[in-house]
Amino acid sequence: MPIAVKSFVFIILASFIVAFSVSSSMAETPANAPNPIISDVRVGLHGSKTRVVLDIDRNVHFSIFTLPAPYRVVVNLPEVGWNLTKNAKTQKKGLMSRFRYGLFTPGTSRMVIDANGPMEVQKAFILKPVKGSGVQFHRLVIDLVSTTETVFLEGLAQRKAQAKASQPSVAEIQNASIPMPIKKPKPVGKKVIMLDPGHGGVDPGTIGVSGTYEKNITLAMARDIKKAIEKNGRFKVVLTRNRDIFIRLRDRVRKAREAGADLFISIHADAIKNPKTRGLSVYTLSDKASDKEAAALAHKENKADLIAGLDLSSENAEVTNILIDLAQRESMNQSAIVAKNLVKELKREVKLLRNTHRFAGFAVLKAPDLPSILVETGFLSNRQDERNLLSRKYRAKLARAVAKGVERHFATVQEAQIR
Ligand SMILES: [Zn+2]
Known part of the structure; x- marks a missing residue:
């Protein structure tokens, strides 16, 4: 993909998820380390909040956004390994009716939380291990609260408008070199x-x-x-x-x-x-x-x-x-x-x-x-x-x-x- 087009795509993607994008320092990950491992997923109720916690063996960069029809929370992570017990895989509680996970694109893993109604991500952050407390994992914490369909859809429309605002104009698109469809190479023989x-x-x-x-x-x-x-x-x-x-x-x-x-x-x-x-x-x-x-x-x-x-x-x-x-x-x-x-x-x-x-x-x-x-x-x-x-x-x-x-x-x- 030409750089111009690539950066458009990046802008669109970036602005789409900016509302909830959270990043944290990757400084402590050695360059040639194997993929981070997620070893547990827990879900619990805290007052009106449904809290989902992932145990990760190191700090990671992630982004999170919601989608309707059906209501879902999408969490993008770097490529990770999943080492979950059957118990962890089948949990559901509060707003979470189930979750799925796996590789989404090379370098990106994704977790999708199915929600049983309109909700919003109130907070999403990484907690570092606490020295001397026995907690040895980084924890990705996601707090979900329920909302109305109207509020959910308004939020979605706002995010889309933001994404659109940062999209290139028609002229810009026409000037950018757009890759031509690849011609079918005629294989000889086979x-x-x-x-x-x-x-x-x-x-x-x-x-x-x-x-x-x-x-x-x-x-x-x-x-x-x-x-x-x-x-x-x-x-x-x-x-x-x-x-x-x-x-x-x-x-x-x-x-x-x-x-x-x-x-x-x-x-x-x-x-x-x-x-x-x-x-x-x-x-x-x-x-x-x-x-x-x-x-x-x-x-x-x-x-x-x-x-x-x-x-x-x-x-x-x-x-x-x-x-x-x-x-x-x-x-x-x-x-x-x-x-x-x-x-x-x-x-x-x-x-x-x-x-x-x-x-x-x-x-x-x-x-x-x-x-x-x-x-x-x-x-x-x-x-x-x-x-x-x-x-x-x-x-x-x-x-x-x-x-x-x-x-x-x-x-x-x-x-x-x-x-
Ligand atoms: Zn099939």
Whole structure:
């Protein structure tokens, strides 16, 4: 990104969070120290305040802000390690109904506190360890108090206005060198397959019957599929993420473009009320979902950005609509063909959900010029599916079937082109 644009972004971000931005000296952190470790999270009630306390092994820089719909408090931290007991992870009290945490971008970890109503951050600060008192940790203290919806939204509007005031004018933007969209490099020979492990970092995805996080299953699965596909030497496989980190839905698609991908496969695992429902299914994009379940699933997956604490209220609805319009028939048809070829191979190896090829409006499948499918590998709400997906052997089998499906697809396409 050119420096000019970079600094605009910085100004916008900085002014957006300035209201609650708190910093403290980093002087005591050695330059090459490993990441700070958060070893405990506690929540308590102090009069009308809900106090959330994080134990950290050193002083850190942080910023904090709130978002509506649903009400959340977002805490940005440097990249930290989380070493929490199950007990610490599942706490809720007062205004806090639960919290999530994880890597947000390289170098930034994020904690999102879900609140059960409108609230404000009354104070947020770091307490240093007290010599001789036995308290050996730095503590990040966050005091939340409840407020009315009106006050909450007024505060939000004010912060946005401040952010806008420091935004560059149209002329300034036009004069700044804006990066051109990266042209699809035409790879010689090898087809490029982009695998997209769903969720990650601060967004765990679905949580299985015995506590398995979807984000871990999707990453393990993607790595296995990469291995299986690359075995035959004709494909190059790239992952949208190869670590436990959050990625915005549209950035997943952008990465596929930048890699010059010929096929995009998003990998997920579902959960559903009925614990007996199990099996794999393949989805492709359509403006109309094939059934109610498919629609509900798309709705849930599309909320990933919201879950990670992004403010989508300023996103341009028009842009989204144009993107959908751009999802030309051609790319949708191509995706449907890929799905068919994949299902042919998968049904030999693994249990499929009934009507396995389904259609729904997944945000991550909306690349107009790139055949894209989404594989729900199974239901983490079903014990057998969860066990299978945790098994290396099962994943390897599934990965081989996907690899065969991909080979079958490109063989068919090539044949059609020759004819
Ligand atoms: Zn998912």
